[in-house]
Amino acid sequence: MSAIVAHSDSHGHEEEHHDLGFIRSYIFSEDHKVIAKQYLISGIIWAVIGGLMSLVFRLQLGFPEMDMSFLKPFLGQWISDQGKLDPNFYLALVTMHGTIMVFFVLTAGLSGTFSNFLIPLQIGARDMASGFMNMLSYWFFFISSIIMFWSIFIETGPAGGSWVIYPPLSALPEANPGSGLGMTLWLVAMALFIVSSLLGGINYVTTVINLRTKGMTFDKLPLTIWAFTFTAILGILSFPVLLSAALLLIFDRSFGTSFYLSDIYINGHALPNQGGSPILFQHLFWFLGHPEVYIVILPALGITSEVIATNSRKPIFGYKAMILSMAGIMFLAFIVWAHHMFMTGMNPFLGSVFMLLTLIIAVPSAVKAFNYITTLWRGNIIFTPAMLFAIGLVSFFVSGGLTGIILGNSALDIQLHDTYFVVAHFHLVMGSAAIFGMVAGVYHWFPKMFGKMMNKSLGYIHFWITFAGVYAVFLPMHYIGIAGFPRRYYSWSGFEIFSTYADLNAFMTVAAILTFAAQLIFIFNFIYSIFWGKKASANPWNSNTLEWTTPIIPGHGNWVGEIPTVYRWPYDYSKPGADSDFIPQNVPFSATPESNLPEENELIAEERAIESIKFDTSIPD
Amino acid sequence: MFLALTVIVIGKTQDLLKGAQGKSEELEDHHLDGGNDWNAIGLFVFWIISVVGIVWSFLDARKDFLPEASSIHGRETDFWFWVSMSVLMVAFFVVNTLLFYFPIKYRYRKGKKATFYPHNNKLEVIWTVIPAIVMAGLVFSGLRVWNKVMADAPEDAEVIEIMGKQFGWEVRYPGVDDNKLGDYDYRLIDDAKGNIHGIDFTDPNSFDDFTNSSEMHIPKGKPVLLKIRARDVLHSVFMPHMRVKMDAVPGMPTKFWFVADKSTEDMRLETGNPDFTYEIACTEICGRGHFSMRLRLIVDELEDYEAWKKEQIPLLSLNPEFIEKVPANLRARALKYIETDEMVEVVEVAEELTAE
Numbered sequence: 001m002s003a004i005v006a007h008s009d010s011h012g013h014e015e016e017h018h019d020l021g022f023i024r025s026y027i028f029s030e031d032h033k034v035i036a037k038q039y040l041i042s043g044i045i046w047a048v049i050g051g052l053m054s055l056v057f058r059l060q061l062g063f064p065e066m067d068m069s070f071l072k073p074f075l076g077q078w079i080s081d082q083g084k085l086d087p088n089f090y091l092a093l094v095t096m097h098g099t100i101m102v103f104f105v106l107t108a109g110l111s112g113t114f115s116n117f118l119i120p121l122q123i124g125a126r127d128m129a130s131g132f133m134n135m136l137s138y139w140f141f142f143i144s145s146i147i148m149f150w151s152i153f154i155e156t157g158p159a160g161g162s163w164v165i166y167p168p169l170s171a172l173p174e175a176n177p178g179s180g181l182g183m184t185l186w187l188v189a190m191a192l193f194i195v196s197s198l199l200g201g202i203n204y205v206t207t208v209i210n211l212r213t214k215g216m217t218f219d220k221l222p223l224t225i226w227a228f229t230f231t232a233i234l235g236i237l238s239f240p241v242l243l244s245a246a247l248l249l250i251f252d253r254s255f256g257t258s259f260y261l262s263d264i265y266i267n268g269h270a271l272p273n274q275g276g277s278p279i280l281f282q283h284l285f286w287f288l289g290h291p292e293v294y295i296v297i298l299p300a301l302g303i304t305s306e307v308i309a310t311n312s313r314k315p316i317f318g319y320k321a322m323i324l325s326m327a328g329i330m331f332l333a334f335i336v337w338a339h340h341m342f343m344t345g346m347n348p349f350l351g352s353v354f355m356l357l358t359l360i361i362a363v364p365s366a367v368k369a370f371n372y373i374t375t376l377w378r379g380n381i382i383f384t385p386a387m388l389f390a391i392g393l394v395s396f397f398v399s400g401g402l403t404g405i406i407l408g409n410s411a412l413d414i415q416l417h418d419t420y421f422v423v424a425h426f427h428l429v430m431g432s433a434a435i436f437g438m439v440a441g442v443y444h445w446f447p448k449m450f451g452k453m454m455n456k457s458l459g460y461i462h463f464w465i466t467f468a469g470v471y472a473v474f475l476p477m478h479y480i481g482i483a484g485f486p487r488r489y490y491s492w493s494g495f496e497i498f499s500t501y502a503d504l505n506a507f508m509t510v511a512a513i514l515t516f517a518a519q520l521i522f523i524f525n526f527i528y529s530i531f532w533g534k535k536a537s538a539n540p541w542n543s544n545t546l547e548w549t550t551p552i553i554p555g556h557g558n559w560v561g562e563i564p565t566v567y568r569w570p571y572d573y574s575k576p577g578a579d580s581d582f583i584p585q586n587v588p589f590s591a592t593p594e595s596n597l598p599e600e601n602e603l604i605a606e607e608r609a610i611e612s613i614k615f616d617t618s619i620p621d
Numbered sequence: 622m623f624l625a626l627t628v629i630v631i632g633k634t635q636d637l638l639k640g641a642q643g644k645s646e647e648l649e650d651h652h653l654d655g656g657n658d659w660n661a662i663g664l665f666v667f668w669i670i671s672v673v674g675i676v677w678s679f680l681d682a683r684k685d686f687l688p689e690a691s692s693i694h695g696r697e698t699d700f701w702f703w704v705s706m707s708v709l710m711v712a713f714f715v716v717n718t719l720l721f722y723f724p725i726k727y728r729y730r731k732g733k734k735a736t737f738y739p740h741n742n743k744l745e746v747i748w749t750v751i752p753a754i755v756m757a758g759l760v761f762s763g764l765r766v767w768n769k770v771m772a773d774a775p776e777d778a779e780v781i782e783i784m785g786k787q788f789g790w791e792v793r794y795p796g797v798d799d800n801k802l803g804d805y806d807y808r809l810i811d812d813a814k815g816n817i818h819g820i821d822f823t824d825p826n827s828f829d830d831f832t833n834s835s836e837m838h839i840p841k842g843k844p845v846l847l848k849i850r851a852r853d854v855l856h857s858v859f860m861p862h863m864r865v866k867m868d869a870v871p872g873m874p875t876k877f878w879f880v881a882d883k884s885t886e887d888m889r890l891e892t893g894n895p896d897f898t899y900e901i902a903c904t905e906i907c908g909r910g911h912f913s914m915r916l917r918l919i920v921d922e923l924e925d926y927e928a929w930k931k932e933q934i935p936l937l938s939l940n941p942e943f944i945e946k947v948p949a950n951l952r953a954r955a956l957k958y959i960e961t962d963e964m965v966e967v968v969e970v971a972e973e974l975t976a977e
Contacts, residue, residue, distance in 0.1 A: 169854040262872025263807040315739040345875030348771035366752040376723035378736035383660035402709040411766035418904040479682035484861035486904040489912040500685040574735035
């Protein structure tokens with residue numbers, strides 16, 4: 001890698017210095033931009049698989065009488081001769097949909113793509129702190145993906161105990177066929193996934209702390225970077241707990257221990273395990289599981305901050321409040337986990353404590369929503385597809401977040417726990433909002449990733465169908481939740497009380513199919529634009545952050561020549577007095593006397609000191 | 622309604638597409654064309670249609686919501702649910718209205734400049750404090766109700782055991798003679814011999830216990846304490862009409878107490894459905910038959926309930942061979958529940974043998 005140092009000193013003959021060959025450039029690449037694209041494409045593939053799975057079980061729920069024989073070529077034995085979906089496979093689909101969407105799409109696909117792509121570009125670094133670890137992170141994820149994908153095709157089916165894999169169901173193959181080999185593969189895949197996530201997270205935090213360019217103090221970092229950093233810290237602190245939970249489960253499954261098992265009689269015999277507690281697993285699981293939802297949503301909120309500020313042509317409102325509220329969310333995320341467990345028989349006093357803490361976390365979330373809306377206020381708003389998706393995200397975050405206040409109230413959770421009200425809530429606030437953040441990010445940074453523009457009109461169509469579709473699927477879901485319909489039911493017709501709403505369920509299924517179909521427009525647009533899209537300009541959105549100061553397609557090392565120096569925060573949009581409605585971060589105050597605020601004029605004196613800082617910006621081997 | 626909405630939106634985007642395609646070549650670099658206005662208008666129109674759609678769909682869906690709660694605490698939690706919901710709906714409509722109004726009001730116009738407005742600490746404080754106060758109100762109302770619901774059951778509560786298994790519920794009553802549930806041990810469970818619950822017949826309290834696999838009877842107007850357990854995997858007892866839910870955990874007994882104050886008969890009159898019956902469902906994923914763990918729940922008037930209990934036959938009477946598990950010194954007490962002469966003889970012989 002010393003080639004990079006050499007080229008930055010030797011007036012930028014970048015091409016001939018590091019021709020690494022196809023494999024090192026595109027497959028086992030250590031370049032953060034290539035790794036980001038690898039994550040993005042893997043994430044999109046997983047999203048399609050996870051989405052298709054949801055359509056199959058939505059068909060079952062919306063049209064329980066339907067003849068599904070047409071799925072037999074794909075699902076084989078899981079469709080009976082009468083054309084009925086196997087109930088065990090239904091549970092497996094629900095499980096895999098959750099696992100894939102939460103971990104493989106919205107953790108790896110979202111953080112993996114945008115943390116990798118944007119951290120070095122926005123803080124002004126040549127690459128990640130450790131390119132090699134970064135490469136390992138992707139390839140651990142890849143192996144994990146292969147194993148998880150393989151588990152879908154084994155004879156006993158993939159894991160079927162829902163994505164939370166509560167034992168004893170997940171520990172006993174006698175209890176559920178998916179708890180056999182499928183569960184083993186799930187655990188192995190997740191263990192590798194956690195390794196990948198930790199390698200990535202440690203790298204993100206190290207890079208942000210150590211590799212910022214001259215003048216890029218923490219108070220000048222774009223909110224995306226703050227969000228990615230907080231996300232990485234959350235992951236580093238909570239994923240190991242899931243790993244330990246998974247390890248203990250592996251022990252219970254394979255080595256006869258009793259961490260989670262006690263007093264079990266199954267298949268005509270009593271098991272010898274005694275003294276374990278299934279509730280222990282739930283505590284360990286949700287100690288990751290709850291921060292996990294913020295791992296999913298914080299990067300999306302970071303992306304939204306950037307997109308909304310840029311396209312409102314206004315500074316983000318309350319930059320410091322945004323950072324503080326994210327810090328608050330991050331801290332509180334660790335101490336609210338047991339609100340998933342109000343009805344497990346946990347001590348009611350603990351329930352009270354967790355209810356209090358849970359409702360506190362609504363406050364920083366509300367602050368963020370208000371700040372987004374105030375950023376729009378008196379803006380000069382440009383509706384790029386990214387902007388539309390960002391506005392959609394804020395709407396979902398608000399709508400889904402509000403019902404969280406109901407569910408966080410343990411007294412009200414008695415009735416609503418594990419009903420469709422919960423499903424509606426988290427699909428809006430976490431699922432759809434995070435997907436919208438991811439899609440907004442793709443539309444916004446596609447020009448920097450591929451040097452091409454995505455087709456805007458297709459982007460609009462994609463947005464409108466998806467936005468209306470998501471609300472059409474998940475808004476009515478609240479109603480059936482209020483009516484008490486339990487989650488993870490193959491069919492409701494066995495109960496008189498749950499035999500209503502057949503039409504609403506059918507409607508939601510149709511809406512889900514349309515919404516999924518709209519994603520094909522996006523995928524078409526994505527692939528088409530990579531090859532045949534209109535060429536992008538260097539800074540198509542007139543944005544302030546550093547990535548837009550790179551060449552249209554940044555090469556290895558990102559900047560030709562020296563990395564730009566940063567003088568100002570990233571949100572100098574529509575500054576009074578300035579001619580242009582944006583002033584990039586690398587423009588010194590001394591160059592903009594007409595628009596400087598009084599305190600900024602004083603900063604001019606410090607510019608020389610900033611410029612004379614000598615960082616070693618080479619990529620360490 | 623939502624279908625109509627979807628159709629309108631799709632139709633609109635097609636117009637928009639035409640508009641966008643027509644002009645996109647002129648103003649390429651600043652990515653601005655008629656599409657910008659259309660999207661701004663679209664967001665606002667979407668919201669107007671949504672408000673109508675939400676109100677209409679709510680009114681339409683409401684008729685299939687659960688009937689008024691049949692338990693005392695259930696009506697209280699329902700009350701607070703709708704109070705919270707109303708407060709949150711105000712926030713929902715206000716915030717979303719602003720979110721969808723600002724785009725149309727402040728959409729890009731050439732020559733206009735956005736207001737440079739980076740922060741206002743007063744505003745931040747206002748919208749930190751107001752949600753905090755509202756949250757505090759909701760928290761304290763919730764805490765009060767939660768503590769009441771989760772408080773210890775009254776002494777005189779009717780104790781009933783419900784056990785989840787793959788895939789069904791097993792109910793056990795403490796019996797009319799001693800009104801105490803006998804001990805159990807999972808190692809005593811033997812499906813083949815009929816001891817589904819693992820009842821320990823060395824405990825004399827178990828002699829008069831009776832069980833039921835198809836329905837649970839509870840009295841109206843008297844506190845009922847459910848003792849909840851599971852014998853294989855997690856389950857969760859859910860009585861939608863009673864607003865009762867509690868997980869059943871193998872190795873960790875749980876409980877829930879409540880007062881049902883509408884009998885099944887009352888509900889038949891109230892709903893106008895002569896076949897109305899309360900139901901118990903499972904709400905914790907437990908495997909293939911998760912969706913089929915239905916148990917009928919019957920709420921009787923207190924006197925009917927007592928009469929029903931008297932008619933029930935103890936498990937010991939149904940399975941006289943369990944007498945073999947009863948220790949010798951308790952056999953005499955156990956014999957009361959075994960009616961056939963033949964069995965009495967068997968027992969007497971056995972007793973003589975052990976005495977020798």
